[in-house]
Amino acid sequence: MTPDRPHILVTNDDGIRAPGLLALKNACSRLGKVTILAPARNWSASGHVKTMHKPLRVEEVLLDDGTPALSTTGAPSDAVALALLGIISGPIDLVVSGVNEGANLGHDVTYSGTVTAAMEATIFGVEAVAVSLDSRESDDFSVAAMWGARVGRAVLERGLPRDVLLNVNVPPVSADRIAGVKITRMGLRIYRDELTERVDPRGRPYYWIVGPEPTGVEDEGTDIWAVANDYVSVTPIQLDLTAHRFIDCLHDWDLARDGVEPDEGTFR
Ligand SMILES: [Mn+2]
Secondary structure: OOOOOOEEEEEOOOOOOOHHHHHHHHHHOOOOEEEEEEEOOOOOOOOOOOOOOOOOOEEEEEOOOOOEEEEEOOOHHHHHHHHHHHHOOOOOOEEEEEEEEOOOOOOHHHHOHHHHHHHHHHHOOOEEEEEEEOOOOOOOOHHHHHHHHHHHHHHHHHOOOOOEEEEEEEOOOOHHHOOEEEEOEOOOEEOOOEEEEEEOOOOOEEEEEEOOOOEEOOOOOEHHHHHHOOEEEEEEEEOOOOOHHHHHHHHOOOOOOOOOOOOOOOOO
């Protein structure tokens, strides 16, 4: 059931100045009232953050088109928590996160600030969609934003099961070259990171973990396969990470058998 004028929170992980955020705001404005609360800086690949040991600031800013917005010193997931805990007044019907510069496919979702912002909404019981564009070069986020709004519209109309969010990835092609939309499962990313060691001016080593963009296994039915074939990929993700298929096997492991005992003096 769609409220007459749903209230949509738009956030991202590329920061409040990112063009993908503005494009998503424009697209989501067709669905209802949009409020923006996004990180002040780029938090890409920050994972699911809960800032606990320093204060969070929230500041009123204007986007490049003059739209009022809120920025925070916190992470993307902090932005969502701030909004849902009361920084934004009134109920929020939907959280849309993106449009991220770069895909969030397969295991990327565990690193992704874009997806974990949406996960934070799911934890709060608010429906959420993450949207990413599979390009690091394109500055046109309008097609991906439109698909994010289309998926968001469907979520508002139909609702999602509790614990489920939608991860949308859009190929970097014009609207008329999109082959369609595929409902997918998470594929297998292949990361190509390498360890680079350098030495600082004081003679101590430091490290970079960096490499070419990840590739992936293009198994049919996966998010990686869909985007590689110019389809919009929509993957339902759940926060229950339990490996259900392994539970029975794990029962047979006899984890409590003798042989590894506590140190003397522990828990006396
Ligand atoms: Mn990002």
